[in-house]
Amino acid sequence: MKMPKRNPPDANRFRSDAPASAPSRVPSAASLLFFWPFHLLNLLTWPLGLPLKLFARVVGYPVVAGLYGAGFLAVVYGLRSQGYDLSKVHAMPERSIILDRQGEEIGRIHGEKRSLVPLDQVSENFRKAILAREDERFYKHGAFDTIGIGRALLKNIQGKKEGASTITQQLASDIFQLKAGEKRGQTLRQIDRKLLEIALAVRLESAMEKDAILGAYINQINWGRQIKGIGEASRIYFEKHPAELTLSESALLAGIVRGPDAFNPFRSIDAAINERNTTLGRMVTAGAITQAEADKAKLEPIEVRPKGRRETHESYALEQIRRELEIILEDENIELGGLTITSTIDLRIQRKGEEALDKKLREVERYSGYQHQTRTAWKALPDGKREEPEYIQGAAAVVENRTGAVLAVVGGRDADESHFNRATQASRQIGSLFKPFVYLAAFDRGLRPNTSISDGPLQPGEIKGAGNWRPHNSDGKFGGMLPISTGLVRSRNTMSVRVGNYAGIDRVQEVARMAGFATPMPDSPVSFLGSWEATPWEVASAYTIFPNDGIRYRPYLISEIKDRDGNILYPGKDEKGHPISPQLSYPAAKAGSAWSISRILNEVATHGTAASISRLGFDKPCGGKTGTTNDFKDAWFTGYTSTLTCCVWVGFDTPKKTIQGGYGSALSLPIWVDIMKTADRLGYKAGKLNSRVNLVNMELCHLSSKRATAGCREAHTNYTDQVPADIALPDNDLCPIHPARAQPVDESAVSVPAAMPVPEAQPLKAIPVEEDQDIPLRAIPVE
Structure with missing residues (x-):
């Protein structure tokens, strides 16, 4: 039987070297569009033998799937990263620097504890050290380091913890605070953060040069103790600029970055040195330095800031400058910081004022009649039992007459122990310090220093609005008809009230307002004797009108503000581009009247209640007035030279008797003398009290x-x-x-020479030179 004829089998199908035919199944267009990488892999591996083909596809499919996933993540996290403003990299909040008028740093405020330093102003030693420690291949890789990631994986598999974040990734994480709220064990959150970190790093690398990224990074690093950036780390730990860092210091700072609290040299110098040595070893491995250089650096002793200078101390002057800045600046400027603020403060006088105040009050605390808490006793209390100090306090304010610039603001004995600024915030009864303004108002109305007025007892109804009030003089004595100047030189209460009555309460109130007293003078004759309140700052400013022929300059603390680029933000410029001066002045009193009062206050300082000035060692021309309130609760002295005016107050925060005989001349005047002697020596010369009055x-x-x-x-x-x-x-x-x-x-x-000096008021021999005290408020009937 003849079999049907069949086609012979394709022998080529079983030959490994036979050419392959294309797959018979043609993928759809949609499949090609979305899964073309898989189809491409199939096409590429089709000619391979079965075992090799299977192997290639088993390995290839996951790789392609991984690429799909990576692409998807890149799109997702790339979009998420667009929501972050990269300009924040250039807007790191930093501290604003406050300088005194000589350029010496007073302190730093606002922003973060950071001072931005350009990369080219940082020691090359530190740049090499931070790269060797944190990212040796920084200039060789892109936003992330695949080699570093692989190495880190191997280390972690071996049980050795090692990170793979590049400097760019670390910068992104720090700037945008990606780790905020993250806890250990939150693996998914950590992975999410890492992917976002990489996406942001890619954006940073595409937008910035490598040097710019490194510069931003070293200004962002946390060095513990709230220190941010190399500028502050170098200043605080080594008291030097980053450009001056040695190799040993650079390696130490780079070494403690990974554990700023654990390896802080203030906490453990041994731990910090170990990290330094590790960093030096890495620098040798990286080829940044030689082994000989590393060995030499290891022998270099580490000298960090001494303990006595590690703590940040409070400052009355700094706090007052901060208050004034809040008025001048916008919130944005304050938060961003980075400003250079030149103040009017002279730190030499500021320190002298603080020293003189505490020195005198320590002396007072040793008097046999002193019955209150001493500062030494307060400091001896355990930390947990220390409340607000109750020891005797004081304050001082020093103002430049012709500008209003404040040279010193002493708000107490120690700003660390009490933040309350008594120079600007403590309103206390000013007592006889106010009398010159009463006489000033009367001179405006025509009275003259040589006009005679009674020093006798006041009669009921004599003083308008006083009823039966009859104040006495501090010595309990009365005199006859005496020159008005004597009433001010000897601080006679009866004469002063009569002078105020002549001037009128309305006129005296207006004089006080124009002189700069912020609190309106009460509408009562008792105010003629200063039984109302003001601060030392107000009093010092008000008294400048006497050496200034009636001109008052607004007191101010800030003369110039520059931003981080050196642009002047304050005081600014006018429409013509000319700088605007912060010195604002106005006529607060008639020049002739102010000059007349100044001549009398000069006699107060030579023959009156402040005559001990020369005995205490100040022999330059000056004028001033003492003041002591009822029961020795407040002791004042305000005086001036041709250049400066200084007001000093001594008392307790809760008004009470200081000591028996605690007059202004005994407690405050010696402090004033110490301050003014120093000021004169420093160039604020006390010349003749000249006047331009015709x-x-x-x-x-x-x-x-x-x-x-x-x-x-x-x-x-x-x-x-x-x-x-x-x-x-x-x-x-x-x-x-x-x-x-x-x-x-x-x-x-009348034969009067043209240059004839005005006759001096002669000291009154019949009246002893005694301090004045004010009459209690309860002595005034309410009307």
Whole structure:
């Protein structure tokens, strides 16, 4: 039987060297679009023998799937990374530096504890050390290091913990705080963070040069103790600029980065040195230094900042500058920091003021009559039992007369022990310090220093609005008709109240307001004796009108502010591009009246209640006034030279008697002398109290202060004086007390040399030089 003829089998199908034919099944268009890598793998592996083909596909499919996953993750995390603002890399908050007028640093405020330093201003030793320690291949790889990742995987498999983050990844993580809230064991969260970190690193590498990334990184690193960046780390740990770091210091700082709290040299110098040595070894391995250089660096002793200078100390001046900055600057400038702020403070005078205040008050605490807590006793208390100190305190403010610049703000004995700034925040009764402003108001109304006024007892109803109030003088004595200047030189209460009554409460209140007292003067005659409150800052500023011929400059603490690029933010420029001066001034009083008061206050400092100035060692021209409130609760002295005005207060935060005899001349005046002697030695010279006031010759009546008449001459009450032109009386303003045959005196016949000095008020021999004390408020009936 003949079999049907069949086609012979394709022998080539069983030959390994036979050419393969393309797969018979053609994939769809959709399949090609979405799964083309798999199809490509199939196509490439089709010619292979079965075992090799299976192996290639078993390995290849997961790889292709991994690439799919990587692509998907790249898209997802790339999109997520777009939500982060890369400009934050260039906007690292840093500390603003406060300088005194000599350029010495007072302190740093705002921002983070960081000072940005350009990469080219950092020691090359440190750059090599940080790269060897953190990312040896930084300049060779991209955003992430595949070799580093592989090495880290092998180390971790071997049980050795090692990271693989590049410097760029670390920068991204720190800037955007990607680790915030992350805890151990949260594997999925850690993986998510790592992938986002890589995506951000890719963006950073595409937007910035390698040097810029490294520069940002070294300014962002955390070095423990809230220290950020190489600038602060170098300053705080070694008290030097990063450009001055030695190889040993550089390796130590680079070494402690991975554990700033554990390897902090302030905490454990041995641990820090071990990390330094490890870093030096890595630098040798990386070829950054030789073994000989490493060995030499290991022998170099480490000298970190001494313990006494490690703590940040509070400062009354710094805190007041901070307050003024909050008024001047926008919130954005404050938060970002990086400003250089030049203040008016002179640290030499600031320190002298603090030293002089504490020195005098320690002396007071040793007096036999002192019955209160001492600072030494307070400091001896255990930390847990220390409350706000109750020891005797003080304050001082020093102002430059012709500018208003504040040279010193001493708010207490120690800002670390008490933050309360008594120079600017403690309003206390000012007592007789206010009397010069009462006399100033009266001089504006025509009274003169040589006008006679009674020092006798006040009579009921004599003082408007006072009812039966009858204040006494501090010595319990009374005098007769005396020159007005004597009332201020000797601080006579009865005379001062009469002078204030003549001026009128409204006029005295206006003088106080114009002089710069922030709290309105109470509407009562007792205010003539200073039974109301002000701060040493206000008093010092107000007193500058006397050496300034009535001109007051607004007190200020900040003269210039520059941003991190050196652009001037304050005081700014006007429309024509000219710098605006922060020195704002205005006429607070008539020049002639202020000059007249200044002459009397000069006598207070030579013959009056402040006459001990020269005995204490200050022999330069000056003027001033003491003040002591009831029961010795507040002791004041405010005085000035041709250049500076200084106010000093001594007392307790809760008003109480300091010591028996705690007058302003005993407690505050010695502090003032110490400060002003130092200021004069430092160049703030106390010259003659010159004035630009024009004087005219006039003949006046002692009793009325008006132009003398023939009747005044017959009554022997006339005298010749040189009167400031701005307060000179018109020709027809004649004495009303002596009208008989009243004729203007022919002043051309009076022989008065043009340069004749104004007659000095003679010290009153019948009245002892004693301090003044104010009358208690309860002595005033309420009306």
